[in-house]
Amino acid sequence: MQLPFAESWKIKMVEPIRKSTREEREKWLAEAHNNVFMLKSEQVYIDLLTDSGTGSMSDRQWAAMMLGDESYAGARSFFHFQETVQRLTGFKYVIPTHQGRAAENVLFSHLVKAGNVVPGNAHFDTTKGHIEFRKATAIDVTVDEAKDTQLEIPFKGNVSLEKLEKVLKENQGNVPFMVLTVTNNTVGGQPVSMQNIRETCELCHKYGVPVNMDSARFAENAYFIKTREKGYENKTIKEIAREMFSYVDSMTMSAKKDGLVNMGGFIATNKEEWYEGAKAFCIPFEGFLTYGGMNGRDLEALAVGLDENTEFDMLDTRIQQVQYLAKKLDEYGIPYQRPAGGHAIFVDADRVLDQIPKEEFPAQTLTCELYLEAGIRACEIGYLLADRDPVTRENRFGGNDFVRLCIPRRVYTNNHMDVIAAALKNVYDRRHEVKRGVRITWEAELMRHFTVQLERL
Ligand SMILES: *Cc1c(COP(=O)(O)O)cnc(C)c1O
Numbered sequence: 001m002q003l004p005f006a007e008s009w010k011i012k013m014v015e016p017i018r019k020s021t022r023e024e025r026e027k028w029l030a031e032a033h034n035n036v037f038m039l040k041s042e043q044v045y046i047d048l049l050t051d052s053g054t055g056s057m058s059d060r061q062w063a064a065m066m067l068g069d070e071s072y073a074g075a076r077s078f079f080h081f082q083e084t085v086q087r088l089t090g091f092k093y094v095i096p097t098h099q100g101r102a103a104e105n106v107l108f109s110h111l112v113k114a115g116n117v118v119p120g121n122a123h124f125d126t127t128k129g130h131i132e133f134r135k136a137t138a139i140d141v142t143v144d145e146a147k148d149t150q151l152e153i154p155f156k157g158n159v160s161l162e163k164l165e166k167v168l169k170e171n172q173g174n175v176p177f178m179v180l181t182v183t184n185n186t187v188g189g190q191p192v193s194m195q196n197i198r199e200t201c202e203l204c205h206k207y208g209v210p211v212n213m214d215s216a217r218f219a220e221n222a223y224f225i226k227t228r229e230k231g232y233e234n235k236t237i238k239e240i241a242r243e244m245f246s247y248v249d250s251m252t253m254s255a256k257k258d259g260l261v262n263m264g265g266f267i268a269t270n271k272e273e274w275y276e277g278a279k280a281f282c283i284p285f286e287g288f289l290t291y292g293g294m295n296g297r298d299l300e301a302l303a304v305g306l307d308e309n310t311e312f313d314m315l316d317t318r319i320q321q322v323q324y325l326a327k328k329l330d331e332y333g334i335p336y337q338r339p340a341g342g343h344a345i346f347v348d349a350d351r352v353l354d355q356i357p358k359e360e361f362p363a364q365t366l367t368c369e370l371y372l373e374a375g376i377r378a379c380e381i382g383y384l385l386a387d388r389d390p391v392t393r394e395n396r397f398g399g400n401d402f403v404r405l406c407i408p409r410r411v412y413t414n415n416h417m418d419v420i421a422a423a424l425k426n427v428y429d430r431r432h433e434v435k436r437g438v439r440i441t442w443e444a445e446l447m448r449h450f451t452v453q454l455e456r457l
Helices: 022-031 059-065 076-089 100-111 125-132 161-170 194-206 218-228 237-247 272-285 296-308 312-332 362-374 414-429
Strands: 093-097 117-120 137-140 178-181 211-214 250-254 265-269 344-348 379-381 402-406 438-442 453-456
Touching (some): 022 362, 059 296, 076 237, 076 265, 076 296, 093 100, 100 250, 100 265, 117 161, 125 137, 178 194, 194 211, 194 237, 218 237, 218 312, 265 272, 312 344, 312 414, 362 379, 362 402, 362 414, 362 438
Antiparallel strands (some): 093 265, 250 265, 379 402, 438 453
16 A cells, blocks of 8 residues: 655644634724734634744754854854855845745845836736835736646746836836745745746846845745756756746845745845845844844744755645645635645636625635634735735725745644634635625725724625
């Protein structure tokens, strides 16, 4: 008999979690203005809000933390971290920052001017925020296939070269860089192929435009290249990652994802001019160049985390768990962005709650229902997150309306996946009883989904 698949780690430390009653959850959700970001974590049974900074560190990472050098300048821990990033990415200049958006803030402060245009394959929300905040425009150039949630193609996060070329042609001299996001988070954790990375970079470089890789989930992207793209079957994750980075000019990284740490980020590049420019913003925003908002011990843990998470077994464990949950949803006929992505399942709320109009935010409504059902906290990645158009102030209803079930790294077992699937099935079975959605009662101008207040209609 063939042995079944199992995790490539065992558990050394546990953290208790607690169930609640529906009555308690009704009260808590109302107090949170129907925004799950406002819940206390103790009010949550299984937390799928994000995989950002929510993973479990390994014994090796915890051991490394004891070696943290907290010197203000020139700390040994910085050099461990720098050496690891240089070895894994091939980039010479490395600037630590306290998380991914801080990396964006530092680098974009140097590069983005009012009126600029920055194309990308579905910019992440903070990335778009940092572009629009500087009165520049972020233009999405993802392939159209990404919108069709039921279409199964291996690299749904790809850049449309036609769309990209149109933007580059029409905005010559006004595009400071292009953002290539791997995996493409916003369309469902969908990977970008090596061929597409290469062709995107060739096209940008033809127009004299550098490429910044938004690399939060670069290792998961490398896993998909290894398992789906011809010619990469026998390459290691580390070799594939090196090749991915070899085509681009710089990277911004949220280390809270594929860095396997609770907090951290960095910028890396071979462009000396960018490094010099970014340095000037790192010091006032983040701190001195050898810590950039991070503790010495955290830099040590990050160095180990980057090495661990670029090993096949680690990624295989993680991605097979996401696929296990996907298979359960298939059994129950629940529609999600196909194929399942690397870090999450993106449930297609527009299809589940097809009686709820866009104006009543189906994905946010479904997020509330899932929490009320079982204390599971998912996240709306849809019309709320899309914010309003900065010029017309109209809601942006053009994209997908997803409920993201995001799986933290090395945290939950497949028994938890069974609970999640069953809870979602219960909601799905009574979906036609949900007659109305939600209405916004208060919202921030930018990145509103974090703090928005809603009422259930
Ligand atoms: C998380 C993330 C960011 C922002 O990073 P933070 O660490 O949350 O500030 C940027 N881009 C992508 C693709 C991300 O997933």
